[in-house]
Amino acid sequence: xxxxxxxxxxxxxxxxxxxxxxxxxxxxxxxxxxxxxxxxxxxxxxxxxxxxxxxxxxxxxxxxxxxxxxxxxxxxxxxxxxxxxxxxxxxxxxxxxxxxxxxxxxxxxxxxxxxxxxxxxxxxxxxxxxxxxxxxxxxxxxxxxxxxxxxxxxxxxxxxxxxxxxxxxxxxxxxxxxxxxxxxxxxxxxxxxxxxxxxxxxxxxxxxxxxxxxxxxxxxxxxxxxxxxxxxxxxxxxxxxxxxxxxxxxxxxxxxxxxxxxxxxxxxxxxxxxxxxxxxxxxxxxxxxxxxxxxxxxxxxxxxxxxxxxxxxxxxxxxxxxxxxxxxxxxxxxxxxxxxxxxxxxxxxxxxxxxxxxxxxxxxxxxxxxxxxxxxxxxxxxxxxxxxxxxxxxxxxxxxxxxxxxxxxxxxxxxxxxxxxxxxxxxxxxxxxxxxxxxxxxxxx
Numbered sequence: 001x002x003x004x005x006x007x008x009x010x011x012x013x014x015x016x017x018x019x020x021x022x023x024x025x026x027x028x029x030x031x032x033x034x035x036x037x038x039x040x041x042x043x044x045x046x047x048x049x050x051x052x053x054x055x056x057x058x059x060x061x062x063x064x065x066x067x068x069x070x071x072x073x074x075x076x077x078x079x080x081x082x083x084x085x086x087x088x089x090x091x092x093x094x095x096x097x098x099x100x101x102x103x104x105x106x107x108x109x110x111x112x113x114x115x116x117x118x119x120x121x122x123x124x125x126x127x128x129x130x131x132x133x134x135x136x137x138x139x140x141x142x143x144x145x146x147x148x149x150x151x152x153x154x155x156x157x158x159x160x161x162x163x164x165x166x167x168x169x170x171x172x173x174x175x176x177x178x179x180x181x182x183x184x185x186x187x188x189x190x191x192x193x194x195x196x197x198x199x200x201x202x203x204x205x206x207x208x209x210x211x212x213x214x215x216x217x218x219x220x221x222x223x224x225x226x227x228x229x230x231x232x233x234x235x236x237x238x239x240x241x242x243x244x245x246x247x248x249x250x251x252x253x254x255x256x257x258x259x260x261x262x263x264x265x266x267x268x269x270x271x272x273x274x275x276x277x278x279x280x281x282x283x284x285x286x287x288x289x290x291x292x293x294x295x296x297x298x299x300x301x302x303x304x305x306x307x308x309x310x311x312x313x314x315x316x317x318x319x320x321x322x323x324x325x326x327x328x329x330x331x332x333x334x335x336x337x338x339x340x341x342x343x344x345x346x347x348x349x350x351x352x353x354x355x356x357x358x359x360x361x362x363x364x365x366x367x368x369x370x371x372x373x374x375x376x377x378x379x380x381x382x383x384x385x386x387x388x389x390x391x392x393x394x395x396x397x398x399x400x401x402x403x404x405x406x407x408x409x410x411x412x413x414x415x416x417x418x419x420x421x422x423x424x425x426x427x428x429x430x431x432x433x434x435x436x437x438x439x440x441x442x443x444x445x
Contacts, residue, residue: 311427
C-alpha cells in the first residue's frame with residue numbers, strides 16, 4: 001500500500017514546476033500573438049505596396065492615354081493646318097457651291113425654255129427643241145473657267161477668259177433673273193441669278209488664289225515674318241529720312257555755302273554713287289581745305305587762345321606740367337587755395353618744388369600783420385602790379401599795328417604773336433594793342 005503523503009518540499013517543487021510551465025505557456029502565447037501581429041502587419045504592408053504599385057500603373061496608363069490623345073490632337077491640328085495652307089476646304093466648298101448652283105439654275109432655265117412657244121401656236125406644248133439651251137448657257141460659263149485654269153498652267157494671259165466667264169455668266173444670270181422675277185417675284189429672281197453667277201465667280205477667285213500661291217511658296221509663318229521685317233524696314237527708313245531732313249535744314253541754316261556745295265556733289269554723282277557723309281566731308285574740304293568742322297576763323301581763335309595761354313605761362317613763370325598738376329590736385333582734393341590745400345601748400349603752385357611753378361611773378365607773400373578778419377590765413381593777399389595792364393597805349397604802337405593789319409590784309413589776321421613781334425613788347429600789351437586796332441583802328445586810346 002502506497003502512502004499519499006508528500007512533504008512540503010515536494011509540494012513546493014510541484015508549485016514551482018506549475019508556475020514555470022504556466023510562464024512558458026504564457027511566453028509562447030505572447031510570441032504567437034506577436035507573430036500573428038507581425039504577419040498581419042506584413043500582410044497590410046504588402047497590400048499597401050500592391051495598391052501603390054497599381055496606382056502607379058494606373059497613372060502611367062493615364063499618361064499613355066493622354067499622350068495618345070495629345071498625339072491624335074496634334075495630328076488633327078497638323079492636318080487642319082495643312083488643309084488651311086493648301087486651301088483644300090475652300091476648294092471643296094467652291095465645288096459644292098458650283099454643284100448646288102447648277103442644280104438650282106438648270107431646272108429653272110429648263111422650265112423657262114420648255115414653256116416658250118410661238119404666239120400663233122393654238123396648242124402649245126413643251127418646246128423640246130429649246131431644252132439644250134440651258135445646258136449650253138451654263139457650260140459656256142464653265143468653258144471660261146477651264147480656260148483660265150489652262151492659261152495659268154501655260155503661263156498665258158488670263159484676262160480674255162475672265163471676260164468670257166463674266167459675259168456668259170451674266171447672260172445666264174439675266175435669264176434667271178427675268179424668269180424668276182416674272183414667275184416667283186424679285187427675291188426669287190435675284191436668288192436664281194446668283195446661282196448662275198456666283199459659281200463661276202468663285203471658281204475664278206479660286207484659280208486666282210492658286211496662281212498667287214504658286215508664285216509665292218512661303219508658308220504662313222514666313223509671310224508673317226516677312227511682313228514684320230518689311231514694316232520694321234519701312235519704319236527705319238522713315239526715321240532715317242526724318243533725321244536727314246532735319247540735318248539738311250540745320251546745315252542749310254548754319255553753313256549755307258557748304259550746303260550748296262554738298263548738294264552739287266550729291267547731284268553730280270549717280271543715285272547711290274556717294275553717301276551723304278562722304279559728300280559732306282568732300283564739300284567741307286572744298287570750301288575750307290581743313291578737317292571737318294574746322295574753319296579759318298576757328299583755327300585763328302584756337303591760335304589766339306594758345307598764344308594767350310603761352311603769355312600767361314610766361315608772365316607768371318608757370319609750365320604746362322605745373323598747371324596739369326594743379327588741375328589734378330584740384331580735381332582730387334577740391335579747389336581750396338588757402339593754407340589747407342594739398343600737402344599743406346597753396347594750390348596755386350607758388351612753391352619752388354619740382355612741379356615747375358616758380359615765384360618770380362608772384363614772389364610777394366601774404367602779410368603777417370593782423371587784419372580786420374584776424375588770424376593767420378585770414379589776411380587779404382597782395383600781388384605785384386602788372387605794368388602791362390596799366391600801361392597806356394602809345395599812338396606810335398597803334399600806328400605800327402595798323403600798318404601791320406594793312407600789310408596782312410585786314411585786322412582779322414592780327415594776332416598777339418605778330419603784334420608782339422612787330423612792336424617788340426610783351427604779350428599782354430600786344431593783346432591790348434590788337435584789340436584796340438580791331439575795335440577803333442583810327443582812334444587813340
